[in-house]
Amino acid sequence: MKRKLKLPKFKNEAEERDFWANLDLSEYYEASDLERVSFPNLKPTSRSISIRIPEYLLNRLKEKANEINIPYQSLIKEYIKKGIFSSS
Numbered sequence: 001m002k003r004k005l006k007l008p009k010f011k012n013e014a015e016e017r018d019f020w021a022n023l024d025l026s027e028y029y030e031a032s033d034l035e036r037v038s039f040p041n042l043k044p045t046s047r048s049i050s051i052r053i054p055e056y057l058l059n060r061l062k063e064k065a066n067e068i069n070i071p072y073q074s075l076i077k078e079y080i081k082k083g084i085f086s087s088s
Contacts, residue, residue, distance in 0.1 A: 001032060002027060002028055002029065003027070003028055004028070005025075005028040005029075014062065058072075061075060
């Protein structure tokens with residue numbers, strides 16, 4: 001450890017955010033000071049949405065998902081991801 005990091009008292013969240021954004025931790029810590037951690041219970045944030053699609057399209061989607069043995073909502077997410085990232 002290089003030198004001790006002293007945290008100031010923050011007046012508000014914006015002040016704290018600014019402090020961390022401009023802090024160079026390499027002035028206080030060396031690579032040997034760090035240790036690997038794991039957060040096994042963290043899950044990606046997801047949000048439930050509701051969309052309207054024609055019934056024939058939903059049926060075809062469920063058939064396709066069944067063919068490749070994955071849940072149809074997972075297939076929808078994959079199609080959306082492909083559509084977003086392939087058009088950039």
